[in-house]
Amino acid sequence: MSASPETGNEQYELDPVFLNSRREAKVIFGVWFLCAIWAVPVSYLLGYNQTVTPGSVETVLGIPKWTFWGLFLPWLVADVITTAFCFKFLKEDDLGHADDEDGPAETAAASQEDAQ
Amino acid sequence: MTPLLLAEGSNAALVTFAIYTLAVFGIAALSNQLLKSKSFMSEYFLGSRSLGVWAFALTFAATSSSGGSFTGFPAKIYTHGWILALWIGSYMVVPICTMGLIGKRLNQVARLSGAITVPDVLRDRFNSQKFGLMAVVLIVFFMSFNLVAQFKAGALILKVLLADVQVFNDFSVTVAGWTADMPFFGSDAKYLVCLIFFGVAVIAYTTYGGFHAVVWTDVMQGVVMVFGVLILLPLAIYAVGGLESATQEMSRMTTPRRGYATVAVDDASTAPPQLDKDDWLKLEAASGTRVFRVATPFAVPSDATEIHAVSLLEITTPQEVERILAGSVPADFVDGISVSEFQQPDEDFGSVTIIPPASVEESTFRRGDVLNVTGGAVTSPKSFVVAADTQFASGDAEVTVPAIVAAEGRYPTGQNYSDLQATAVSLQSVSYVYGDGQPGVYLTGPGPSATDSVGFLSLSVAISFFFMWAISGTGQPSNMVRLMAFNNSRTLKRAIFTVAIYYSLIYLPLVVIFCCARVLVPGLETEPDRIMPEIAVYLTGNVGAAWLGGLLIAAPFAAVMSTVDSFLLMISSAMVRDIYQRNINPDAKEQTIKRLSYLCTLLVGSIAMIVAVNPPQFLQDIIVYVGSGLAACFLAPTIFLLYWPRANEQGSIIGMLSGFSAHLAMYATGMFVNGSFFRPYRLFEFDPIIIGLTVSFAVTYFATLATAPPSEDLVRKYFYRKKA
Numbered sequence: 001m002s003a004s005p006e007t008g009n010e011q012y013e014l015d016p017v018f019l020n021s022r023r024e025a026k027v028i029f030g031v032w033f034l035c036a037i038w039a040v041p042v043s044y045l046l047g048y049n050q051t052v053t054p055g056s057v058e059t060v061l062g063i064p065k066w067t068f069w070g071l072f073l074p075w076l077v078a079d080v081i082t083t084a085f086c087f088k089f090l091k092e093d094d095l096g097h098a099d100d101e102d103g104p105a106e107t108a109a110a111s112q113e114d115a116q
Numbered sequence: 117m118t119p120l121l122l123a124e125g126s127n128a129a130l131v132t133f134a135i136y137t138l139a140v141f142g143i144a145a146l147s148n149q150l151l152k153s154k155s156f157m158s159e160y161f162l163g164s165r166s167l168g169v170w171a172f173a174l175t176f177a178a179t180s181s182s183g184g185s186f187t188g189f190p191a192k193i194y195t196h197g198w199i200l201a202l203w204i205g206s207y208m209v210v211p212i213c214t215m216g217l218i219g220k221r222l223n224q225v226a227r228l229s230g231a232i233t234v235p236d237v238l239r240d241r242f243n244s245q246k247f248g249l250m251a252v253v254l255i256v257f258f259m260s261f262n263l264v265a266q267f268k269a270g271a272l273i274l275k276v277l278l279a280d281v282q283v284f285n286d287f288s289v290t291v292a293g294w295t296a297d298m299p300f301f302g303s304d305a306k307y308l309v310c311l312i313f314f315g316v317a318v319i320a321y322t323t324y325g326g327f328h329a330v331v332w333t334d335v336m337q338g339v340v341m342v343f344g345v346l347i348l349l350p351l352a353i354y355a356v357g358g359l360e361s362a363t364q365e366m367s368r369m370t371t372p373r374r375g376y377a378t379v380a381v382d383d384a385s386t387a388p389p390q391l392d393k394d395d396w397l398k399l400e401a402a403s404g405t406r407v408f409r410v411a412t413p414f415a416v417p418s419d420a421t422e423i424h425a426v427s428l429l430e431i432t433t434p435q436e437v438e439r440i441l442a443g444s445v446p447a448d449f450v451d452g453i454s455v456s457e458f459q460q461p462d463e464d465f466g467s468v469t470i471i472p473p474a475s476v477e478e479s480t481f482r483r484g485d486v487l488n489v490t491g492g493a494v495t496s497p498k499s500f501v502v503a504a505d506t507q508f509a510s511g512d513a514e515v516t517v518p519a520i521v522a523a524e525g526r527y528p529t530g531q532n533y534s535d536l537q538a539t540a541v542s543l544q545s546v547s548y549v550y551g552d553g554q555p556g557v558y559l560t561g562p563g564p565s566a567t568d569s570v571g572f573l574s575l576s577v578a579i580s581f582f583f584m585w586a587i588s589g590t591g592q593p594s595n596m597v598r599l600m601a602f603n604n605s606r607t608l609k610r611a612i613f614t615v616a617i618y619y620s621l622i623y624l625p626l627v628v629i630f631c632c633a634r635v636l637v638p639g640l641e642t643e644p645d646r647i648m649p650e651i652a653v654y655l656t657g658n659v660g661a662a663w664l665g666g667l668l669i670a671a672p673f674a675a676v677m678s679t680v681d682s683f684l685l686m687i688s689s690a691m692v693r694d695i696y697q698r699n700i701n702p703d704a705k706e707q708t709i710k711r712l713s714y715l716c717t718l719l720v721g722s723i724a725m726i727v728a729v730n731p732p733q734f735l736q737d738i739i740v741y742v743g744s745g746l747a748a749c750f751l752a753p754t755i756f757l758l759y760w761p762r763a764n765e766q767g768s769i770i771g772m773l774s775g776f777s778a779h780l781a782m783y784a785t786g787m788f789v790n791g792s793f794f795r796p797y798r799l800f801e802f803d804p805i806i807i808g809l810t811v812s813f814a815v816t817y818f819a820t821l822a823t824a825p826p827s828e829d830l831v832r833k834y835f836y837r838k839k840a
Contacts, residue, residue, distance in 0.1 A: 011838070011839040012836040021218075021758075024216060028212055028216045032212075032213050036579075036582050040582055043205070044575055050560045053556075054367045054555040054556060055367060057559060062359025063363065067198050070202070071205050074208060079620055082211065082616040087613070093220065093224075094604075095220065095223050095227055096228060098227040
């Protein structure tokens with residue numbers, strides 16, 4: 001199918017909800033990948049098969065060093081990225097209206113509220 | 117823990133449970149009012165697509181956090197230490213992945229087609245009745261297993277919560293009398309009572325209130341969970357003397373050891389008639405006092421002077437033993453009984469499942485009896501010494517007996533049973549296979565393991581889990597149906613943010629709390645699932661607020677309840693909407709649909725509860741199998757049908773079947789290679805979910821390309837819109 005098919009006299013374009021969702025999904029997958037290549041290798045390098053001197057373990061804020069740098073910190077960063085993604089990147093698209101929903105007036109009001 | 121503390125905590129648990137149940141029924145009544153004013157089907161199964169931020173965020177979060185988050189997960193932290201932070205690490209991106217990857221698009225597609233259930237979406241996207249029915253069959257297959265497992269989890273949690281409530285114990289004794297001659301109801305009356313309470317409550321409010329009742333109770337349950345964790349966190353850190361202190365203390369810890377002891381009855385007048393799991397015992401040796409907890413309950417006959425083959429767990433960290441003996445850890449040693457000899461058998465221990473002998477005089481294998489197994493699951497004849505009295509009926513298909521593979525003549529023995537056939541043998545080593553005697557093992561990777569020689573979380577398993585929670589969570593139909601129910605995309609973005617904060621407030625604090633619990637309550641490896649209620653009662657009792665313990669231990673109960681109600685509704689919606697209305701009677705009247713929906717929810721719940729009276733073993737394993745199996749079936753076809761205009765019916769069906777088969781093949785191979793269906797084969801050391809998803813994505817893609825493209829009408833409907 002072409003990018004802009006025609007049926008009779010009607011012309012079509014790719015649905016912006018589909019395009020925005022696909023773009024957002026790619027970014028989300030990138031965020032997952034970034035967190036994975038931070039958390040797993042750092043935790044492994046700092047935390048696996050280490051010789052521990054009982055009673056004098058290196059910690060950050062009372063947490064074992066590997067857990068802090070490999071998990072607590074990226075978790076914090078992931079929360080910051082998630083917040084930025086939600087409020088700066090994710091588009092407020094109109095998702096349409098199903099027949100089983102409340103009347104069109106209510107949906108129109110919700111759409112209006114979204115647009116503001 | 118002192119009896120007074122336990123009693124106060126337990127009464128608080130009972131009061132909390134009563135208030136909680138009343139609140140749930142109140143919510144169901146309110147929800148039922150909504151059903152009268154809206155389209156029944158859409159409201160009952162999808163809440164009329166009207167969920168706002170808080171309802172959507174908390175129902176999503178609470179459904180994902182099953183009972184495992186508050187029982188299995190704390191137990192794992194307690195047993196394996198800080199490495200659980202990596203095991204759960206991908207929850208840092210679970211909200212953005214599971215809600216953001218497909219949320220907006222799935223919601224739009226469901227609106228475009230008027231879909232109410234997940235099979236609805238799949239069917240309508242390709243106009244394929246076949247694809248829809250296949251999805252229904254897979255959902256009902258997987259969810260039914262999970263429903264029974266979750267009913268069992270709910271009953272077990274309730275049993276722990278009410279363990280010291282006198283009214284409950286008295287009632288259980290009465291029920292045991294009623295069911296004594298009915299083998300179907302089993303021998304554990306406490307479990308039966310809890311199952312009936314739990315089951316009736318969940319079935320009633322779900323049936324009566326539908327989707328909105330489930331969502332609103334999820335909101336309440338979600339709030340209970342997060343407050344529970346946030347109250348426990350400072351209490352735990354305070355009790356342990358600071359997080360730094362807890363971490364340094366954990367660095368000295370070594371794994372406990374299982375073994376078998378001979379105990380001496382020093383003073384029959386003070387000795388209790390029965391020793392329960394986790395009771396404390398001492399052994400006075402020349403090298404110092406050794407400390408044990410009872411691993412398997414046993415009776416103390418009134419005329420006994422010695423009891424043999426008693427299963428114990430020894431605390432091995434010297435500093436812990438010192439603190440226990442100094443009284444700074446709650447440990448009440450049993451009067452009149454001490455350990456006279458403790459040895460670790462050279463061979464393994466665990467359980468053997470056998471077909472009971474056809475004609476026996478007794479219906480109990482007694483501790484010390486010898487079971488000579490000559491066939492079935494053993495490759496060569498083997499003798500097992502029974503480690504705990506086990507009842508059975510001569511008509512039973514099989515009976516599982518706790519047993520030791522002990523050298524001949526080690527213990528004085530009872531009756532000899534010959535030529536038995538074993539259907540399963542589950543054995544583990546006495547010492548931890550990885551981490552035994554290594555200080556620091558609770559602080560570093562891969563973490564101690566009693567069963568796995570590469571440790572608890574090897575690198576490949578860590579990668580698998582990072583994949584599993586975030587990516588496979590997206591493929592869960594119970595999550596998808598919630599993604600179809602929010603009202604607009606502003607709600608979605610606020611909800612992703614809310615769930616991200618919610619999970620950060622739950623999962624990282626849980627790791628900290630239960631690492632502190634290792635220091636505060638030692639030796640609970642015999643029954644680690646009890647650590648949540650134990651630590652809640654201990655910490656709140658410490659600050660003189662035992663009533664708060666009741667509120668906190670409602671959190672795991674809330675978690676499992678919120679999962680069960682969602683699964684129950686998914687199965688009944690699959691039957692009423694996807695089978696009856698869309699295949700048998702498309703013109704069914706609303707009144708008929710309404711009655712059928714109530715009836716189906718009631719029936720499915722009741723059947724699951726009846727099956728859970730005699731539930732399968734391997735509770736957590738079933739939950740893992742179902743979760744990863746559903747993702748292997750549903751994720752790839754869903755992603756392709758939402759984002760790829762070229763996706764077609766044939767490719768999606770073949771992809772779904774191949775994901776199911778590849779995942780199942782790993783488990784089936786596990787039966788031959790590892791001796792159990794629930795110890796799956798790990799190809800290249802990766803979890804079956806990785807294999808299932810890889811196969812499913814690859815096959816869906818190539819099978820789609822190899823078959824005809826979809827009709828232009830369908831592509832236009834779901835991927836294009838009219839130019840303005």
